[in-house]
Amino acid sequence: MKDENRVAVVTGGSRGIGKAIAIKLAKENCDVLITYQKDKVSADATVDTLKSLGREALSLQIEMSNPTAGATICSRALKEFGKIDILINNAGIGSPKRFIVDSEETDWYRTIDTNLNGIFRTIKAIVPHMRSRKTGNIVNISSNVTRRLAPNFGPYAVSKAGLEALTQVLAKEEAGNGIRVNAIAPGFIDTDLLQTAFEEVGAEKAEALLHSIPLKRLGMPSEIADMVAVLTSNVSSYVTGQIIYVNGGGPEG
Amino acid sequence: MVLKHQTAIVTGGSRGIGKAIALHLSTQGFNIVLSFKKNEKAAAQVVSDIQKSGGTAEMIRADLSLADSATAITRTTIERFGRIDVLINNAGVSSNKSLIADTADLEWNEIIDVNLHGVFRMMKAVVPHMRQQKKGNIVNLSSNITKRLAPTFGPYAISKAALETMTQIVAKEEAANGIRVNAVAPGPIKTDMLEKLLKEMGAERAKSFVDSMPMKRMGTADEIANMVAMLTSDVASFVTGQIIYVNGGGPGT
Numbered sequence: 001m002k003d004e005n006r007v008a009v010v011t012g013g014s015r016g017i018g019k020a021i022a023i024k025l026a027k028e029n030c031d032v033l034i035t036y037q038k039d040k041v042s043a044d045a046t047v048d049t050l051k052s053l054g055r056e057a058l059s060l061q062i063e064m065s066n067p068t069a070g071a072t073i074c075s076r077a078l079k080e081f082g083k084i085d086i087l088i089n090n091a092g093i094g095s096p097k098r099f100i101v102d103s104e105e106t107d108w109y110r111t112i113d114t115n116l117n118g119i120f121r122t123i124k125a126i127v128p129h130m131r132s133r134k135t136g137n138i139v140n141i142s143s144n145v146t147r148r149l150a151p152n153f154g155p156y157a158v159s160k161a162g163l164e165a166l167t168q169v170l171a172k173e174e175a176g177n178g179i180r181v182n183a184i185a186p187g188f189i190d191t192d193l194l195q196t197a198f199e200e201v202g203a204e205k206a207e208a209l210l211h212s213i214p215l216k217r218l219g220m221p222s223e224i225a226d227m228v229a230v231l232t233s234n235v236s237s238y239v240t241g242q243i244i245y246v247n248g249g250g251p252e253g
Numbered sequence: 254m255v256l257k258h259q260t261a262i263v264t265g266g267s268r269g270i271g272k273a274i275a276l277h278l279s280t281q282g283f284n285i286v287l288s289f290k291k292n293e294k295a296a297a298q299v300v301s302d303i304q305k306s307g308g309t310a311e312m313i314r315a316d317l318s319l320a321d322s323a324t325a326i327t328r329t330t331i332e333r334f335g336r337i338d339v340l341i342n343n344a345g346v347s348s349n350k351s352l353i354a355d356t357a358d359l360e361w362n363e364i365i366d367v368n369l370h371g372v373f374r375m376m377k378a379v380v381p382h383m384r385q386q387k388k389g390n391i392v393n394l395s396s397n398i399t400k401r402l403a404p405t406f407g408p409y410a411i412s413k414a415a416l417e418t419m420t421q422i423v424a425k426e427e428a429a430n431g432i433r434v435n436a437v438a439p440g441p442i443k444t445d446m447l448e449k450l451l452k453e454m455g456a457e458r459a460k461s462f463v464d465s466m467p468m469k470r471m472g473t474a475d476e477i478a479n480m481v482a483m484l485t486s487d488v489a490s491f492v493t494g495q496i497i498y499v500n501g502g503g504p505g506t
Contacts, residue, residue: 176467240502241502249494
């Protein structure tokens, strides 16, 4: 079910899950704007891959905690591509491993600012355009941590829980404008970010975490990208306001 | 004995959502075994539709409130096709509109028997085959009612809530056997069953219910079948134990 010539914005699209999403959407006939924070080499490589799939693509260096990021992304995408059909709010940061009450205020603010406020501002910038076209599709990338609610990931979990609430409210508010809004909550996905996290917790704990996933394996970025493609296609025409966990069955505790 | 194709069982496959699922899975190359309770003519029509489009289908009469129905369906499927790859527990009954405290014992028993025990017995009968194959896929049809929890739908809501719990536990228990288990929870879907329910509600109440859905429309049976097919496919390879609401942003009031 391939719609012709759509335009997608994927924040944090240079690596990992965001990169897999950008590539999958390009295969589903989307021109793609990806944003990245730091890694220009990876962003350039992803853009090359998207172009090799026969689509238009460009990258934009931007920090999602920057108050003007949403407006900048929106105006750049409209200038280059003339419309935005799909917005994937994928960019996000983890928080240092601390108890909530021991978290530095700066870390707390930075996490909420990037993972929640940044998405709010991006949505605020792009939804008016989607409203005017009476069509649009938004997928927010949450995390399985909203079910695990494990200690030491407090700011991150709180930001993602806020994002899920935003997803559910926005879906109801914009349904009348032809805009669907859903979230995907990935479990442990095999990315650089996760490998670093596993190194930090140590081999034994990493093994235990892996074992606690009912499917007994890490997910692949492509398995998240596949679900994004489903949610942004007409296969999901009656699906909005949902949080879809792609987590190998857990862990939940 | 046909071994070429994978085989799917769809309970309650003669009409409405079950019919749409059976037709959809058939186009994906599955041999279909559909069960029906009463409407033999409708079931035969579905089988004939599948055969006309080059598929293979069998039908079997089964009242899932009866203890031996599950083994009968399973035996028929194995005898005919030699394997069971997908089980769609779709057959269900809704409750007459009464308060929980005013519900007749007989009615309570029937609803729990079909919607919960019936699915339990189907899983008990089918899962051993899937374990042997080290591969299987189960989708249970729940309902948006588990989010609405509206008065006068008590027994139905309770049977579906229990079904969702069962889905989540079996998913964890059987993950290591290569079996994924998920549920789809439809909102108001245009079927005979819903038309009858809306008629009972009265025109005004029915309209206010549909208008309370964010998308302000009923879903189609195909929109449920799309999601069921997606869950049984490799697109959902890291998805198990999930309840997917296809409800137009509902639950509605």
